[in-house]
Amino acid sequence: MPHPDLYLGLISGTSADGIDAALVRFSDGASEPQLQLVHGRTYAWDAALRARLIELGQGGDAASLDELGELDVQVARSFADAALRLVGEAGIEAAGVRAIGSHGQTIRHRPEARFPFTWQIGDGNVIAERSGIDTVADFRRRDVAAGGHGAPLMPAFHAAMLHSPGEDRAVLNLGGIGNLTLLPCAGDVRGFDTGPANALLDAWCERHTGRAFDAGGAFAASGKVDEQLLARLLDEPWFALPPPKSTGREQFHLRWLESRLQGNLAPVDVQATLLELSAATVADALRATQPETKRVMVCGGGVHNRALMSRLAAWLPGVVVESTAAHGLDPDYVEAMGFAWLARETLAGRPGNLPSVSGAKGLRVLGAVYPAAAGATIS
Known part of the structure; x- marks a missing residue:
């Protein structure tokens, strides 16, 4: 029988630089659930599959419906294989995991289209069949159906784990796109995307150095900021939009x-x-949304970019800028842990969105549940 407190979270973000997998053990604390990262790893994509996903994610068109259908299955198989590798490395039977929470891979995000939608591929049916573990997937679309952006989804998790009644805090995820969760000591939690974080940095670095990312920010640190270019970039109208707002690689890419x-x-x-x-x-x-912030807790790949962390501190004088590791959350797996948490909320019938973040009409239970077949053989 599955262990009731073991969940596994899977996500590949905007950068599509790997599948983050986190095995999490929950325990009920005095007021909020406590969690322990049992094991976390990032597994590489097949290079050709990753290249195609990035092309689609930044606005490319699929060759056919057949290609989209096959990609949906390929991504799901990759996610299931990552889950099985993780539990194997942790020395835990797959049957002992209560559920997988899978984000999938975003290929298009259009919450403000005439017919709003967001699309993450990675069929939950395939993940459940291939892993033999109950799977919760497709978290974002219910929020969009309720009038929200479907993103960011992590603020409810951040609030459960990192809120403090003693100071205004923010959680900053530096993935392909940056996003903030605002955790005031009193008042509504808010969250929104801020714009490009690693997506453009990685793409430009790979084009000109052949390296997939700028390790430590060394490439950037050896150059000089061009103020005129910076002004033209900041003149992008999206930056002036008020929250709720979200974006992705389809907007901020090398052509932009x-x-x-x-x-x-x-x-x-x-x-x-x-x-x-x-x-x-x-x-x-x-500064525009929570000017009294005292502490910014950073997660995502950008936390390892020393030059970026240094510039953030310079732009935010008087604010503590630190890794979420200082608060017991491994910065590399916060989002994967968050999707494990969302799966737990879904199975408990609890809402996973925050209308104050996404703009949805109300609280909603997120995701679709794909039960593993009884007595299924894991393949």
């Missing part, structure tokens, strides 16, 4: 950047300017 380049800037200076853009847009958003 290239349309704003002028002259013959050195690639290293463009990289430095992109890093400054990430820091500046976070700081601007925080």
Whole structure:
């Protein structure tokens, strides 16, 4: 029988730089559930599959409906295989995991279209069949159906784990796109995307150095910010929109950047300017929405970019900028742990969204449940 307190979260974010998998044990605390990261790993995508997902995610069109159907299954198989590898490495039987919470891979996010939608592929049916574990997936679309953005989804989890009655806090996820969760000591939790974080940095770095990302921010740190380019980037109307708001690679991609380049800037200076853009847009958003913030807790891949963390601290004088590790949450697996938490909420019949974050008409139980077949053989 599955262990009631073991859940597994899976996510591949905007950067599609790997499948983050987290095995989590929950226990009920005095007021909020406590959790322990049992095991966390990031598993690489097949290179050709990743390249296609990135192309689709930044606005490319699928060749056919057949291709979309096959990609849906390919992504699901990759997610299921990551789950099975994780439980194997942890020395736990798959049958002992209560449920998987799977985010899937976003290929399009259009919450403000004429017919609003968000689309994450990775069929939960396939994950449940292949893993032999009950699976909860498709978390975002119910919130969009209720008039929300379907993103960000982590603020409810952040609030459960990192809220403090003694100070105004914020959680900053530096994935492909940056997003903030505002945790005031009193009042509504809010959250929204801030703009590009790693997506543009990684893409530009890979184009000009051949490396998938700028380790430690060394490439950016060796260049100089071009103030005129920064001003043109900041002139993007999306940055001035009030929350709730969300975005993705389909908006902030290399073609967007290239349309704003002028002259013959050195690639290293463009990289430095992109890093400054990430820091500046976070700081601007925080000052505009929660100016009394005392502490920013950072997670996601950008926490390892020393240059970016340094610029964030410079843009936010008087604010403590630190990793979520200081509060017991591994910054590399916060989102994966969050989807394990969301699966737990769904199975308990509890809502996983926050209307104050997404703009939805009300609280909603998120996700669709795909039960594993009784006596299924894991393949």
